[in-house]
Amino acid sequence: MAAVATAAPATPARGAGKTRSARTANIVLVLLAACFLLPLSWLLAASVNADATYELAVPTTLTLENFAAIMTAQQTFIPLLNSFILAVGSALVTVTAAVLAAYPLSRYQMRFKRPFMYTILFGTCLPITAIMVPVYSLFVQLNLLDSLAGTIFFMGATFLPIAIWMTKNFMDSVPVSLEEAAWIDGASSMKALFYVVLPLMRPGLAVVFIFVFLEAWGNFFVPFILLFSPDSQPAAVSIFRFFDEYGGVAYGELAAFSILYSLPVIVLYIVSRALGGSFALSGAMKG
């Protein structure tokens, strides 16, 4: 009884302190969020302003002119198609190689497994920016410059280490006992992989695929170095066509194009969150 008596007055006081600290927290957060959103507002405002500049201005009349102006094959559709080919190609290369590699790593005991996994993790960490000069030299030797296919295989390889880690983790959570039935029925390990394991880890595969797609779609430096003809450049590089050689910039069109180019990223990011993909590691590949 005594304990209740002493505890009782403490409760409302603590509750009041809690709401006060929650209110402070809310205010601090809203201010910070405003700081993060402010720079973005320029993009949205400029895209619907016919006289856009680098200033943030409320457009006097909302217009879709900028969007209409960029609806050409050369300006928008070919670059976006190239981005799509690069992103899907890299994702297919990476996911295929990662699934195949993850299977023995997940299912068999091997002496070199741990050193192998740590070696590829080491590869994940190295800044890709640092190897772009030697990659250029390598591509000269292999005659792969300005080749979408070459760029796809290189990009696929750069995402492979982290994809193998992610895929192996997803595969580890599929119980081996399910394959044993297939083995008893005489299926080979590859058949078991395709008909038993992969269907069970579909959301995980989607997460890896989307992850590589997003990274390849957004990458600027790799295609900037390896692809130079206008027909093979993706949107990340072709965006410089909004700057003319006299220092002029079509600001409104640049903003409109940026929005179109960013849309798939936003949609896929939301999809991957819904699939439960942890993107905490995804930045590890950037650079």
Added chain:
Amino acid sequence: MRLRQTVRLLPLLPAVALLLVFLGGPILWAFYGSFTDAGLTGASARNPEWIGLDNYATLLTDPQFPHSLWLTFLFVLGSAVIGQNCLGLALALVMQRANRVVAAIVGTCVVAAWVLPEIVAAFIAYAFFFRDGMLNQLTGLAGLPVVDWLYEYPMLALVFANIWRGTAFSMMNYQAALNDVPPEITESATIDGAGGIQRLRFITLPMIKSSIATNLMLITLLTLGTFTLIYVVTSGGPLNASTTLPIMAYEQAFQYGDIGYGTAIAVVMLLIGAVFSIAYIRMLRERKD
């Protein structure tokens, strides 16, 4: 028996081949190429000659090299270690106390800058810091004089741009780490009379110590290689005032056409990256064991 084991390893082949050709190859090539006079065009492009340590000797006497090293250090320290790391941790901590809906909306705003393609984020940052851009409009409202940020304070602008762009990564790391701290422990500390600062210092921070360490390693590696943001916002200028190592390697290799020299700079970056990668992997291992 041995045959069966070899057959089992076959699926590893495509991955190993890709990694050897496109990652292992360029890394080895970097070490080899840095000892040659390989050029972008002309005879030295087709038949580079072995010149030994000449590129490294040039690098050591090039006044731009220590300057770029210093700028890279400033950029990593300011934008990643201090900026993204501390702001990300602060955001994650404050979000725990805030209203759930507010926290979710704010999280989305922070993530938005991070999800955008890097080139788009870089143009937005350029527009923000540009002389006639939003930052000067805002400070103008407060009656402050116009400052040409990109010309007078290029590194400061880049540091803030990268904090804006990259904080989401640290924030998400710390949100996950804080979720793993059992609430009972902080609650019992509260009952024992520990204040907010004391709880943070003696309970929360020690419990997420390993997350802090791995986050620091990862964002250091990410920031070390930052090219696009710097290339778009300042292109390393004015007068090399923001030429970090990646920009220097790019300029030497592709603008001045000296692939061999650019490769030597790339090797230095690889070695710095390797030190942090090894530290990071050691930490992950300790955490697991």
